[in-house]
Amino acid sequence: MVPFFNQTVAEQRGAHFKKRRAYREYAIQDGQLITGQNPFSAKAVARLLIQNLA
Numbered sequence: 001m002v003p004f005f006n007q008t009v010a011e012q013r014g015a016h017f018k019k020r021r022a023y024r025e026y027a028i029q030d031g032q033l034i035t036g037q038n039p040f041s042a043k044a045v046a047r048l049l050i051q052n053l054a
Helices: 006-012 039-053
Strands: 027-030 033-036
Touching: 027 039, 033 039
Parallel strands: none
Antiparallel strands: 027 033
16 A cells, blocks of 8 residues: 555655556656656657657
């Protein structure tokens, strides 16, 4: 059992929390950090990485 919601704690610390529907591809970039929401996002993360390496 987790005693808090990740979104609540992140926002309290100044984060801009974004969420999308579960089980859909979703990746985002912030500076040099590239991350995906779930395993379905692997291709989207790879596309962002390739764009940044070019």
